[in-house]
Structure formats: structure tokens, C-alpha cells
Amino acid sequence: MPKLLEVKNLKTQFFTSGGVVKAVDDISYDVEGGETLAVVGESGCGKSVSAMSILRLIPWPPGKVVGGTIDFMGKDLLTVSEEEIRTIRGRQISMVFQEPMTSLNPVLSIGLQLTETVQHHLGLSLEAAKKRAVELLTKVGIADPERRLDQYPHHLSGGMRQRVMIALALSCDPKLIIADEPTTALDVTIQAQILELMKKLTRELGVALIVITHNLGIVARYADRVNVMYAGKMIEMGQAKQIYHDPLHPYTLGLLASVPRMDQPRGERLVPIIGQPPDLTRLDNGCAFRARCRFAIDQCANEIPPLEGTGDGHSVACWRAHDIRDLRVAS
Numbered sequence: 583m584p585k586l587l588e589v590k591n592l593k594t595q596f597f598t599s600g601g602v603v604k605a606v607d608d609i610s611y612d613v614e615g616g617e618t619l620a621v622v623g624e625s626g627c628g629k630s631v632s633a634m635s636i637l638r639l640i641p642w643p644p645g646k647v648v649g650g651t652i653d654f655m656g657k658d659l660l661t662v663s664e665e666e667i668r669t670i671r672g673r674q675i676s677m678v679f680q681e682p683m684t685s686l687n688p689v690l691s692i693g694l695q696l697t698e699t700v701q702h703h704l705g706l707s708l709e710a711a712k713k714r715a716v717e718l719l720t721k722v723g724i725a726d727p728e729r730r731l732d733q734y735p736h737h738l739s740g741g742m743r744q745r746v747m748i749a750l751a752l753s754c755d756p757k758l759i760i761a762d763e764p765t766t767a768l769d770v771t772i773q774a775q776i777l778e779l780m781k782k783l784t785r786e787l788g789v790a791l792i793v794i795t796h797n798l799g800i801v802a803r804y805a806d807r808v809n810v811m812y813a814g815k816m817i818e819m820g821q822a823k824q825i826y827h828d829p830l831h832p833y834t835l836g837l838l839a840s841v842p843r844m845d846q847p848r849g850e851r852l853v854p855i856i857g858q859p860p861d862l863t864r865l866d867n868g869c870a871f872r873a874r875c876r877f878a879i880d881q882c883a884n885e886i887p888p889l890e891g892t893g894d895g896h897s898v899a900c901w902r903a904h905d906i907r908d909l910r911v912a913s
Contacts, residue, residue: 584656585613585614585653586613586614586615586654586655586757586758586790587613587614587636587653587654587758587790588652589612589651589652589708590610590634590635590650590651590653591610591649591650591651592609592610592632592649592650592651593607593608593647593648593649593650594603594606594628594632594645594646595645595646595648596644597643597644597645597647597865598863600714600862601863601864602714603829603862603863604814604862604863605628605645605814606632606814607629607760607813607814607815607865608650609628609811609814609815609816610650610816610847611809611816611819612752613792613829615789615790616784616785616789616790617790617792617806617807618784618787618791618793618804618805618807619792619805619806619807619808619809619830620635620770620779620793620794620795620805620807620809620822621663621794621798621808621809621811622796622798622803622808622810622811622837623796623810623811623812624798626794626862626883627795627812627813627814627859628813628815628876629811630762630763630794631645632811633760635652636652636675636760637667637670637671637677637748638658638660638667639661639673646772647660652808653745654674654675654860658758668695669703671913672702672703672753672756673754674757674758675704675758675759676751676752676754676760677751677760677761677762678751678755678759678760678762678764678780679764680746680759680762680763680767681760681766682740682743682746682772682773683740683743683767686747687735688734688735688736688792689734690711690734691732691733691734692719692730692734692735692746693712693715693732695750696711696714696715696718696731696749696750696753697711697712697714699750699754700714700754700860701751701755703753705881708878712731712741714753715727715749715753716728716816717730718749718752718753718840719745719746721752721780722745722746722748722749722752722783723745723864724749732867734806741770741772741776742765744764744765744767744772745779748764748766748776748779748780748783748900752783752787755787757789757790758789758790758791758792759780759784759789759792760788760792760794761780761791761792761793761794762794763795763796764776764777765795777793777794777804778804780793785811788866795901797841798837798838798841802822802826805822806822807820807821807895808820808825810825810831810833810837812835812859812871813859813860813862813865813868813871815870815889816889817831817834818830818831818833818898818900819889819895819897819898820897820903821894821896824894824896826838828907830898830903830906830907831899831900831903831906832871832875832876832877832894832897832900832906833871833875833907836853836855836874839852839853840855850852855874856876857873857874863895867882867885867886868882868883868886869873869882869885869886869887869899869900870886877900877905877906879901879902881903885901886899887899887900887901900904907913
């Protein structure tokens with residue numbers, strides 16, 4: 583079965599006065615139709631830049647995609663014309679940004695922003711576009727949708743604005759939705775509602791979903807597969823169950839240990855990941871995580887570990903992956 587999206591050896595860099603920032607450093611992954619893929623990592627690891635690279639939204643200067651291919655339904659998105667990529671954006675690939683208040687136009691009504699999109703991409707009449715907008719708002723769980731069309735973003739709560747963003751993303755029946763930290767600005771209960779809604783809608787409509795987040799905890803029940811990023815690289819990839827039950831990279835272990843758990847004793851302290859992420863302008867020939875890693879050995883300072891499969895679609899970039907598994911099982 584052909585993949586919906588195949589990213590191969592993608593490299594995106596920012597050319598600054600302080601040096602070249604290797605924001606996305608030779609990453610490869612794929613997305614199948616209808617599946618939910620989570621991309622997880624700390625702020626600054628390259629998650630959002632990799633997503634923006636797919637849609638060619640990296641601003642130049644200072645950013646530029648300097649290598650790789652992005653194959654979407656048989657087309658390399660890095661080589662298609664500007665006119666064609668504008669058609670693909672919104673029509674075939676949609677994006678939900680992390681802060682809807684800055685993504686929605688504050689001086690345009692909700693109705694105008696919804697109808698403008700479907701009129702442009704689907705060629706609908708104004709009357710048909712309004713009917714479509716009402717259907718979309720109903721689908722994402724917004725009550726009294728006809729009245730909401732005349733309201734502005736500041737009239738809505740954060741959760742409702744994010745529902746409008748999801749409606750916009752779904753408006754043209756895309757094949758792929760990229761959700762960049764879609765719940766960051768929301769409280770915990772609303773986060774769960776939004777994620778449940780996105781999972782439900784993508785499952786019903788057969789739309790593939792890439793969820794970008796820094797929180798491994800919130801994607802546990804929503805993702806089919808998980809890609810873990812660090813310092814611009816993919817360092818662990820696998821089925822969600824593999825990542826949660828058999829993590830092999832020390833960074834993934836650290837992310838999981840820092841998530842609060844209901845089965846921990848009251849007062850139990852979270853285990854933080856020590857240190858700070860590396861300076862992406864000064865990466866050397868060793869593993870970028872070694873300064874923060876309690877499992878590091880001399881080889882980690884001299885060679886970057888390749889991303890290698892360990893079976894059943896699970897891959898990890900760590901010289902001590904098998905040792906870590908043995909130590910974890912023994913404990």
C-alpha cells in the first residue's frame with residue numbers, strides 16, 4: 583500500500599549571524615492514510631520546523647530547506663510550483679496551529695473565515711459555503727452554529743476557537759491534517775476534549791493526522807505511531823505501545839519519567855531530564871544527548887548513532903539501546 587506522505591532525508595537550516603542552525607537534520611518518516619502519528623520532543627527540537635517544511639512555510643531569510651524530498655501522493659512538495667503548493671495547502675493538507683487567537687483573523691467574522699476558505703478551494707457559491715460552514719461547526723461540537731457565524735474570535739473561549747480551527751482544517755476534506763501543539767493554550771479537561779474530537783473526526787473521515795507535541799502523556803491514547811525528536815533528529819520511532827511499554831532511548835525514558843502518573847504515591851517527585859538541549863549551531867560528531875545521559879559511554883562522544891530497526895517497526899538511535907532494555911527489564 584503506497585504511503586500518503588514520505589519524508590526522506592529532510593534538512594532545514596536557519597542561516598543566522600550566530601551560525602547555521604540545523605533545525606531539522608536528515609530526518610525520514612512516513613504517514614499512512616487514516617493513521618495518527620505523534621511527533622514528540624522538547625521545545626526547539628525541530629518538530630514545528632519539520633511540519634512547516636512540509637508545507638513550504640519556512641521564511642527565507644533566514645530559513646531554508648537544504649536537502650531531502652517530501653513525497654505527498656506522488657508529488658515532491660519541495661519541487662512543485664508556488665501555485666501548486668498554494669492549492670495543496672488547505673485543500674489537501676491542512677494545519678491546526680497551537681494558538682488559535684493568533685491564527686484566526688481578529689477583524690473577520692468566523693463565518694467569513696470559513697466561507698472564504700471553501701469558496702476559494704472548492705468553488706462553492708456564498709449560500710453553499712454558508713451551509714458548509716454551519717455543517718462544519720456542528721461537526722466540531724459548537725452549539726448554535728448559525729449565530730456563531732456572525733461572531734468574531736474574541737467572542738469565543740479558547741476551546742471553541744480551537745474547534746473553529748479544526749473546522750477550518752476539515753473544511754476542504756483534506757487527506758492530511760498537521761496539528762502543531764493543538765492543546766498547549768488549553769486547560770487539561772479541554773485538552774482531552776479537543777484530542778478526542780480530532781481522533782473521532784479523523785477516524786470517521788479517513789483523514790491522516792500528524793500531532794506535534796512536547797507531552798508524551800497526552801498522545802498515549804490517541805496516536806497509532808510515535809516519532810521522538812531531539813536536536814533536529816529522529817531518535818526513536820515505533821508503534822505507540824512500543825514507545826510506552828518498551829522505550830529504548832534514554833531521552834524517551836526521560837520524557838516518560840517526567841509525566842505525572844495516577845498510580846504514583848502521593849508526594850512522589852517527578853524525575854526531570856538534567857541539563858539543557860544543545861546549541862544547534864555547535865553540534866559535533868557525537869550523540870547530541872550524551873551530556874544529559876546517564877548511560878553515555880566513550881563511543882557516544884565520537885560517533886552519532888544511526889537510527890536502526892530493532893524489529894516490528896521499532897527503531898532507535900542509541901549505542902546502548904539493548905543494554906538499556908536489559909537494565910530496564912532487570913529492574
